Amino acid sequence: MKLIFAGTPEFAASALQALIDAGHEIALVLTQPDRPAGRGMKLKASPVKALALAHQLPVSQPLTLKTTDAQAEIAAVGAELMVVAAYGLILPKVVLDMPTRGCLNIHASLLPRWRGAAPIHRAIEAGDAETGVTIMQMDVGLDTGDMLLTVREPIRADDTTASLHDRLATLGAQAMVDALAQLDQLTATPQPEQGVTYAEKIGKAEAQLDWTLPATVLDRKIRAFNPFPGASTLADGAPLKIWQAHVCDGHGEPGQILAHSAEGVRIATGEGALLATQLQAAGGKRLAVREFLAGHPLPARLG
Structure with a gap:
């Protein structure tokens, strides 16, 4: 498929690599602007940008997707679908509607539990026995879209956010590849109203x-x-x-x-x-x- 990929950290880079390996055409990569990092506070590319450049993929780093310039760049691609993983910017409805098959998100929890910014941290902190990955059709809400595919993963007694993150990144990448391979056969299931929790950003x-x-x-x-x-x-x-x-x-x-x-x-x-x-x-x-x-x-x- 002709895709736009939107993501920023290592979690997203795992998904981008899996999509490249699966043979999808990545027509554009959206990622956050370079940020100061390290003791010298030099600008550093995101893991997704570094991977995209290594594969000679076109990269765009808008500060927001609400400007006409950013939206025109996305529209010009003519993508069938956008894959989003830990991107960090809000996608306005006009952007969500641009790809012919919409936008799919990789979310690191079993929705509707732990919608929001820090689902891995919050699942461990709460003492959950399991978590997982949800492939979701995006809408304008905060992780409220219909679910297409769910993969479950137990939380081990010694798991840290780092160790669980790495397993979920691998699971999420494979789940997205699987979802795209059987997209016409998947049923979009609305999230249940019961069991909604929010994973607030870690302070x-x-x-x-x-x-x-x-x-x-x-x-x-x-x-x-x-x-x-x-x-x-x-x-x-x-x-x-x-x-x-x-x-x-x-x-x-x-x-x-x-x-x-x-x-x-x-x-x-x-x-x-x-x-x-x-x-x-x-x-x-x-x-x-x-x-x-x-x-x-x-x-x-x-x-």
């Missing part, structure tokens, strides 16, 4: 750990906020990030360090305890506890 303030919460809740937060923004606490007033931890036995005042060894740092919570196994001091690197304790003394209590 850095959320990453501050509240030690009065149960250990099971804190464990999910640590995994949900890995790799961004990283769950954090205070150690003698200085920021301390906790990248890996798991629930363990123990009780004490919330935030109290019950014990520490090469195995981990045992921290009391509002219910049970956490064993933190990978830490990062401000300005430092992520370190296994054995290495961290060699150069960073810990107070009697965190938070």
Whole structure:
């Protein structure tokens, strides 16, 4: 098929590669403008742009799709369909209607649960047993369109947003290829009205750990906020990030360090305890506890 592809991060790049490998004609790639990144804050192309250029595909990076110039560029392609994956810009109705077969979205949840910006983070944070990918016919709402194809994926006890993201990116890419291969046979199913939840964008303030919460809740937060923004606490007033931890036995005042060894740092919570196994001091690197304790003394209590 003659496609327009719209996407920005690694999740979307997996889908673009799969569509290229499947033999589709990618007539135009839409992606977000280059952003400053790294210590030097130099402009960096998105993963989708880097992949598109490597395949010599035409790339456009409009700030918005609401201008007549951006819309004229899309209309000129004459695409049969637009594939959208984590693009980051709103598609106005005029754009949604341009491809002859509309626009399909790869959404990293089992809709209607976790519509919105951060479905992978929120599924882990909420303690969901499973999630998945939905291929959806886009409309003007926020992830409200009819569902064409769903693939389910269990959430493992040790999953972080990073690990689950990578599996869902692969599943989503294959699901879109499968959907396009059988597009005429798929039935568009309206989303049920029951079970709607919204995955709000992750804010850095959320990453501050509240030690009065149960250990099971804190464990999910640590995994949900890995790799961004990283769950954090205070150690003698200085920021301390906790990248890996798991629930363990123990009780004490919330935030109290019950014990520490090469195995981990045992921290009391509002219910049970956490064993933190990978830490990062401000300005430092992520370190296994054995290495961290060699150069960073810990107070009697965190938070």
